[in-house]
Amino acid sequence: xxxxxxxxxxxxxxxxxxxxxxxxxxxxxxxxxxxxxxxxxxxxxxxxxxxxxxxxxxxxxxxxxxxxxxxxxxxxxxxxxxxxxxxxxxxxxxxxxxxxxxxxxxxxxxxxxxxxxxxxxxxxxxxxxxxxxxxxxxxxxxxxxxxxxxxxxxxxxxxxxxxxxxxxxxxxxxxxxxxxxxxxxxxxxxxxxxxxxxxxxxxxxxxxxxxxxxxxxxxxxxxxxxxxxxxxxxxxxxxxxxxxxxxxxxxxxxxxxxxxxxxxxxxxxxxxxxxxxxx
Ligand code: 8IG
Numbered sequence: 253x254x255x256x257x258x259x260x261x262x263x264x265x266x267x268x269x270x271x272x273x274x275x276x277x278x279x280x281x282x283x284x285x286x287x288x289x290x291x292x293x294x295x296x297x298x299x300x301x302x303x304x305x306x307x308x309x310x311x312x313x314x315x316x317x318x319x320x321x322x323x324x325x326x327x328x329x330x331x332x333x334x335x336x337x338x339x340x341x342x343x344x345x346x347x348x349x350x351x352x353x354x355x356x357x358x359x360x361x362x363x364x365x366x367x368x369x370x371x372x373x374x375x376x377x378x379x380x381x382x383x384x385x386x387x388x389x390x391x392x393x394x395x396x397x398x399x400x401x402x403x404x405x406x407x408x409x410x411x412x413x414x415x416x417x418x419x420x421x422x423x424x425x426x427x428x429x430x431x432x433x434x435x436x437x438x439x440x441x442x443x444x445x446x447x448x449x450x451x452x453x454x455x456x457x458x459x460x461x462x463x464x465x466x467x468x469x470x471x472x473x474x475x476x477x478x479x480x481x482x483x484x485x486x487x488x489x490x491x492x493x494x495x496x497x498x499x500x501x502x503x504x505x506x507x508x509x510x511x512x513x514x515x516x517x518x519x520x521x522x523x524x525x526x527x528x529x530x531x
Contacts, residue, residue: 259319262361269361269368270482272320276365277372279318280346284311284335289346290377291338291531292370292484293524296351296471297383298491298513303347305525307339315350320365322352338528345528346373353470354406355449364410364478371482377427377531378484379524380476383509384443384469385451385496387461391439392492393508394516396523398428398440399488402473403465406447410478417481427487427531434526441466443490445473454498468496487527491516 259275260267281287293303315331316323323331334347348370352362370378380399391397400423411417432438444460446452448470452460460468467490479486493512494504 262320262365263359269365270372273365273368273372275319276321276369280313280333280335280369280373283313286310286335286344288344288374289335289370290343290375291379291528292346292348292367292373292375292377293379293528294348294351294366294381294475296381296491297509298493298516299381299383299520300349300513301517302381302521302524303334303336303345305521306336306345306347306528308337310335310337310344315348318369320369322358322362340529346370346375351471351475353449354408354447354474355470360408360410360474363474367475367479367484368482371479371484376485377487378479379487379489379528380472380479381489381491382469382471383493383513384467384490385457385494385504386492387457387466387468387496387499388441389495389499393494393512395492396438396516396520397467397490397492398431398438399423399443399467399472399490400428400440401442402476403442403444403460403463404473404477406445406474408474410474411481415481417477419477419480422476422480422486423488424485427485430530431487431489431527433530435523441490443467443469443472443488445469445471451504452497457496457498460496467492491520
């Protein structure tokens with residue numbers, strides 16, 4: 253794409269981040285040949301293979317070639333953006349195979365650039381997935397849980413200036429009902445975002461529970477806020493990959509996270525595909 257104006261710099265405070273999102277969407281449309289995407293999915297830890305059953309992959313781009321996207325920084329995260337034609341439909345899903353986390357220190361604009369880009373490609377729905385710790389001892393590693401609401405403990409927002417956005421029903425009750433049509437056994441819970449990259453202390457996990465949290469993680473809430481601001485309907489699904497610190501006597505490990513994702517792969521792939529077909 254040497255014949256187009258370079259995208260504005262996301263890190264320049266004078267840049268409007270939605271301009272970079274529009275540049276990214278234009279790049280994606282050109283590179284995939286898909287004019288409009290209808291739904292976007294962000295794949296978190298454990299969800300890497302979960303888009304396989306959605307349909308035929310029309311195009312796959314290395315994320316860092318798309319304006320505003322950074323290369324992924326975590327082992328087990330996949331740095332590609334795929335366009336998938338949703339099986340049995342003429343609709344397309346934009347699959348963001350990696351995310352930028354707040355703890356990477358690249359700024360909150362970078363964290364939410366994917367969902368802003370999704371909105372700019374025409375998507376009306378975003379499915380935000382993540383791997384997280386669970387506070388409910390009944391949720392063993394590999395349990396998918398619908399996000400009903402969140403507690404944003406990052407002390408930041410993706411919105412700049414006096415941008416007041418209503419977050420009542422941020423995690424769409426309608427979409428949660430669609431997910432439960434697919435799997436009536438799905439539980440739901442309140443997701444608490446910490447900045448990370450360290451996991452919580454047992455006292456922090458107790459605090460999360462005391463203030464109403466059920467799930468602890470390092471992503472999703474800022475993306476959900478930006479998604480709502482951009483007009484997207486949000487479905488959030490967590491994969492509990494470990495019991496939160498102090499809930500079980502075992503220490504936490506990234507290897508455990510990856511293994512829980514592998515073991516849950518077939519169930520969450522099928523779940524995601526069936527939900528997306530109903531969107
Ligand atoms: I995967 O237990 C995963 N991500 N904050 N706590 C936090 N993030 C996580 C956890 C966890 N597990």
